[in-house]
Amino acid sequence: MPDAARRVHNLQRVVSAPAAAARGILAARRITKRFPGVLALDRVDLDVAPGEIHAILGQNGAGKTTLMNILFGLVQPDDGALYLGGRQVSFRSPHDALAQGIGMVHQTRRLVSAHTVLENIVLGHPRVRGFLDLRGARSDVQALGTRYGFTVDLGARVWQLPEGERQGVEILKALYRGARILILDEPTSALTPPEVKTLLAGLGALVRDQGVTVLLVTHKLPIVMAASHRVTVLRGGRVAARLRTAEATEEILVKHMVGRDITFRTPERAAAGSPMIQVEHLTAHNDKGQLALRGVSFSLREKEILGIAGVTGNGQDELAQVLAGLRPAVSGRVRFDGRNVTRLSPLERWRMGIGYVPAERAEVASIAAFSLVENTALTYHFDPAFARRGLLDDSGLKGLTRRILTDYNIKAPHEYARAQHLSGGNLQKLILGRVLSRKPRLLIAHLPTQGLDVEATAFVRSALLDAKAAGAAVLLISEDLDEILSLSDWVAPIYEGRFGAVLPREEADAELIGAMMAGLGHREDGER
């Protein structure tokens, strides 16, 4: 691998210059970037030392991704400069950044799922022109993987791999392109807890043993605390703080990140009302036709939250979709407000007052190319109050959208902006606001705070509690055990399509639930 080796060699020579070592391998000075109507970055300085894991922490919209895109040459700054090993560089495209040894692993995977791991790694490599020397590449990649401690089956097709391994493929791909500085954008957002552990261990080894430098973009405090050496906190496009992680605490970081103290609300146990939903021995297939939901039973009264805790892929998707009418039940029964609703369509369920907030915000819960008003209409186009004689009431929908934007503190240019321009947190608040504006009597919230920043998370949780207070029965499906324990009246750990138990909150302690999520103490057909 002469190219990569030479690049690494060059880079090491540059880095080993004494002045450069003192000043950091990668630096940014006074980086400013404006987008229409937004100052995304405002005179941002950044110093990354060689061989460290440097965390970039900030809420959604703090400018993290823009900054990383500038470092990777995807976006050009309006002002300021980048320095590599003390010398000014400018990247006009990712190609330039890659040539200088900077690699990026994006938040969403950029792999061809029908291709093998090896083909994906080789794809786009400058050495591949016309002819593929897969055999030569295989041994190179294998050697690289062994050296860096990443073992992936190079012959496997990408679609067969779990998310954690796909990410490993992208890291390996960046290293194969000769990257010595790795930018990882929210690398843990789609991973299960064990995968996160593996990833962080792998990054630690890369940095410690191979001298690779890692820039870790995240809004997750525990990740920063566990993995990074130093942290730069961004807030509203500015650097709010630069700290050594060892000298920081989660509380300090939150303060810099949000600019004030955040308190999470805890639920008040109200007098429970009448039963709203009863689920009996419900089973369902997943998309591959396997039985993924294997007999779930529970009942829930109004003004109660049932927290379903589990690692993704244990039947939560199927449960939520069956309850929303988007997936047929194989057997079992769902009664809502005393009525058998097992076979009702999603439309009938919306009309009856069942509200669903799916985990897939951008793919299922919203339409990217539609305006915010049109997205509001997604759960109102059938409502006589907003669709009279076949015509949509545009001004009514606009007013409703405006109310949601204000009530939920959503940052959007105007009601007719496209949903795709909203950040993840703002989009989620819009979806939640739209669903709650229908005043549902049953709310199914699937991973409602996944990928959200601290402030949006607190807001969404508070909205769930408000819905409960207003009389709804709430089904909260989450991977975040703390979230489940802090909000729920009942807790049901789910494992391989079954509930381990349905426990009142008082009896559910973290260790017990955590063990049940992992399949321990698994009882047949948890019933309450």
Place this chain on the structure above:
Amino acid sequence: MRLGRHELTLEPRQALPPGYTVLIAAGAIVVALALSSFLFVSADASVLGAYRSIFAYAFLNPLGLTATLQRAIYLLFCTFAFLVPLRAGLWNIGLPGQVFAGALAAFAVPFALRGGDTQASFASGGLIILMVVAAAAAGAAVGGFAGVLRARFQVNEILVTMMLNSIMFWLVAYMIKEGGPFMSPTGEGESFALPPGLRAPLWRGIPFTALLVVAAAVLLDLLFAKTALGYRIRALGENPAAARYGGIIPVMLSLIVFVLGGAFAGVAGYHAFTAIPGVYKIAGNYGFYGDLAFYGLISALIARGSALGAVPIAVLFAGLSLGARFAQGALHLPFGVDYALLGLLMMTFVGSHVLYTFRFALRRTTAEVLRPVAPELPEA
């Protein structure tokens, strides 16, 4: 791309400035015409003369203008036939088949009523309306067939409609050729001629279908902008998963859009074979109209789903195809100049679409526009 001290870049566009769509389209036309001058030069014809000949025939000559409008009406019905399913994310490639079905149904009305007497005379506006309705219904039935297969059984609509095209093509051949029921008395491989009383009423050479097509354009744009049905169709087209989540039922909508699209194609068939003066029969070269139908597909794509937006595009396609064919004969240009011109136009239109989502920006290169930066890293 670097240009001296400046740099030309493509940047994502957040919102389209008003009037830009028209400007971009006009630019695409100019570029296509400029490129086509190579065609004329290579044929040793005067470039300006060729343009003058094309445009003068298509838009200034009364005869040519009438023909242009006749063809534009046909293309527009075909455009709508493709556009409606397209908004739901479905591709109606069955335009020719639905056009043929419409034509056959239109001719079936007099055939059935006069019981085989080909020269019986009619004079009834009611029958003309019946013919239009029959054509629309037949097109809708053929389109709906694909729609049902798509909706109920997830059969790919592109394959089904393409195969239906072939079936309908040969069905027409059976009906009009060699002893077929609709064969002309003289047996020239074309259908019997429409009795004068059943020919579409004209106003200055333009049939009443012009009114239908304009009304359809307005109603379609209103459908998609204002109605719940239009909203549901668009939602399904943009994101089927989200549409299902929002309680939209894809099965019903797939059927509706194909029935509606097929009906438009059926009316296109009515227009082409019973409303254009000088035709009034299913001619032996009816396959030409089938091929022409696909320009409707192109104009729907170029108009980006806007029915009224497709009107100027269809008129342009119609005019240029006729004008270029005329110029080909008048100036002895090589065969196929008309198709080459349309092809160029298509390419520049499609190419110009990048400007809807991106914009070119000419910026002074970083080093020039910014405050001078230190070549060595300054302290933070």
